[in-house]
Amino acid sequence: MRVLSAAQMQELDQKTIKEIGLPGPVLMENAGQGAARLINERYRHLYPGPAVVISGKGNNGGDGYVIARSLLQRGWQVRTLVLADDAAVEGDARLNLEILRKVRGEILFAPDDDGLSAALSQCSGSRLLVDALFGTGLSSNVRGRYARAIAWMNDESAPIAAVDIPSGLDATTGRILGCCVQADLTVTFALPKIGHVVYPGVDQVGALEIVDIGIPAFLLEGQTPAQILVDGEFARHLLPPRPSDGHKGTFGHLLIIGGSTGKSGAVALAADSAMRSGVGLVTAAVPKGIHDILEVKLTEPMTVPLPEVDGALGAGALDALTEAWQGKQALAVGPGLGQNEQAQELVRRLVRDCDLPLVIDADGLNSLAGHLEGLSSCRPGTTVITPHPGEMARLAQIPVEEVQQDRLSVARDFALRHGVIVVLKGARTVIASPDGTAWINASGNPGMASGGMGDVLTGVVGALLAQGMPAAEAAVLATYLHGAAADRLACREGCAGLTAGEIAHELAAVRYELGRRSG
Ligand SMILES: NC(=O)C1=CN([C@@H]2O[C@H](COP(=O)(O)OP(=O)(O)OC[C@H]3O[C@@H](n4cnc5c(N)ncnc54)[C@H](O)[C@@H]3O)[C@@H](O)[C@H]2O)[C@H](O)CC1
Numbered sequence: 001m002r003v004l005s006a007a008q009m010q011e012l013d014q015k016t017i018k019e020i021g022l023p024g025p026v027l028m029e030n031a032g033q034g035a036a037r038l039i040n041e042r043y044r045h046l047y048p049g050p051a052v053v054i055s056g057k058g059n060n061g062g063d064g065y066v067i068a069r070s071l072l073q074r075g076w077q078v079r080t081l082v083l084a085d086d087a088a089v090e091g092d093a094r095l096n097l098e099i100l101r102k103v104r105g106e107i108l109f110a111p112d113d114d115g116l117s118a119a120l121s122q123c124s125g126s127r128l129l130v131d132a133l134f135g136t137g138l139s140s141n142v143r144g145r146y147a148r149a150i151a152w153m154n155d156e157s158a159p160i161a162a163v164d165i166p167s168g169l170d171a172t173t174g175r176i177l178g179c180c181v182q183a184d185l186t187v188t189f190a191l192p193k194i195g196h197v198v199y200p201g202v203d204q205v206g207a208l209e210i211v212d213i214g215i216p217a218f219l220l221e222g223q224t225p226a227q228i229l230v231d232g233e234f235a236r237h238l239l240p241p242r243p244s245d246g247h248k249g250t251f252g253h254l255l256i257i258g259g260s261t262g263k264s265g266a267v268a269l270a271a272d273s274a275m276r277s278g279v280g281l282v283t284a285a286v287p288k289g290i291h292d293i294l295e296v297k298l299t300e301p302m303t304v305p306l307p308e309v310d311g312a313l314g315a316g317a318l319d320a321l322t323e324a325w326q327g328k329q330a331l332a333v334g335p336g337l338g339q340n341e342q343a344q345e346l347v348r349r350l351v352r353d354c355d356l357p358l359v360i361d362a363d364g365l366n367s368l369a370g371h372l373e374g375l376s377s378c379r380p381g382t383t384v385i386t387p388h389p390g391e392m393a394r395l396a397q398i399p400v401e402e403v404q405q406d407r408l409s410v411a412r413d414f415a416l417r418h419g420v421i422v423v424l425k426g427a428r429t430v431i432a433s434p435d436g437t438a439w440i441n442a443s444g445n446p447g448m449a450s451g452g453m454g455d456v457l458t459g460v461v462g463a464l465l466a467q468g469m470p471a472a473e474a475a476v477l478a479t480y481l482h483g484a485a486a487d488r489l490a491c492r493e494g495c496a497g498l499t500a501g502e503i504a505h506e507l508a509a510v511r512y513e514l515g516r517r518s519g
């Protein structure tokens, strides 16, 4: 499902009005009536209220006036609190404020602090709150009486139904701008916004419902860059074919490069999860000091011992690696690699010299921090990097706080600049392509917050690359399957104490069940 930025939604609104000729008041009526219907259904147990609509002076408030009128006509006791002067309300909102007045809606104006205190004292004890204060027009941190109104709503015991987006949430980044309504229900229009589906926004919206307000879907066609929420319905269409006459060679051979003393498990997890993701063959190229350990840990995957220095891959391993990647379909570089300078130099040379599809993770990524020129030698759009926020910060040379402030933009900018697919891991992992398209993964849970999970993801990405999937699709599907495997396990064991190895064991079943879903 597509998700929109605030600007993209406003562009769609305006195109519908100007190019299609659907007047703004009709859009607002459709929005308000649709929202009122859902509110009336969900809060039937609170009928007939009293309910209060807390509105701003913009079109989000305009939606609120339509909702107030619609609830009034359904028999609800409704009052509307406008945090502005009467005269400040303009345009389509003005039209609906006048209509609300003519249908005898009770309207209170709170243009200043004193007015707000007086009005709120009349609204205490309401059974239902409707948040129509700010929508996609919020453009800065919420302050003053607006912040007081939000705090008041959150402190009341009544559930809050947010119109379009919880007030205080940035529709484009999902950031909280000072303070934010904690909604029980959010009714949005046409399509979800990015802010609804990324953290911390995800925690603010409550139940998310979408109302069609009459915007033709074809208007989306030309709109770029696209953002896509990846759920099972979307992911299942990415599953690669599995020809019944397929053999090991059909499904590719993945070479995994990594490991160091004390970090053999990372390679083992990546190799095991690759095998469970449908690849034909896996070979793990590791420092010879841990080779025997891997021979014991791994059964199906093959192993190759490489020259080492201090327990990690040494510069002398390049020739052996060059030979090892012959005849392979993809490489996965980094699990357990370590921070040894020779191993890091080896990765930089490999990235420069190898033109196979590549997934680079963990210390493989740290090798590239400050040496990004190597990425430009990769064929555009064939290399996947899978940083967590700290690794992304080192690669982009910005503070990790800045990465987390706008994950989508950081991932997108890096992908665009370096021609790679970026998988920026975390709750609601973001995948970004050099063409600007971004995906937001909806699967996964806090049970994934433990060591080894990234190695498992690396194995899944590598396995799908080796099966011939285009890099962006492989990254999106792998991220979804990885989270869905954790969800499948969490259904039985909860979200604490899950191990990466157990999640890897769910991968085959998750892929099978996804393939059996029907549209
Ligand atoms: N035809 C349409 O565009 C439709 C829009 N819909 C609804 O409209 C809102 C977007 O309305 P907009 O007027 O652009 O802005 P808001 O109502 O979200 O904001 C109100 C107002 O607030 C001011 N403002 C912005 N930031 C702050 C701040 N930090 N502090 C104080 N005031 C602030 C700003 O000047 C705005 O004017 C959209 O969400 C929908 O709910 C209809 O649904 C469909 C048609």
Ligand SMILES: [K+]
Residues within 6 Å of the ligand: 060, 131, 132, 133, 134, 135, 162, 163, 164, 165, 166, 167
């Ligand atoms: K709102």
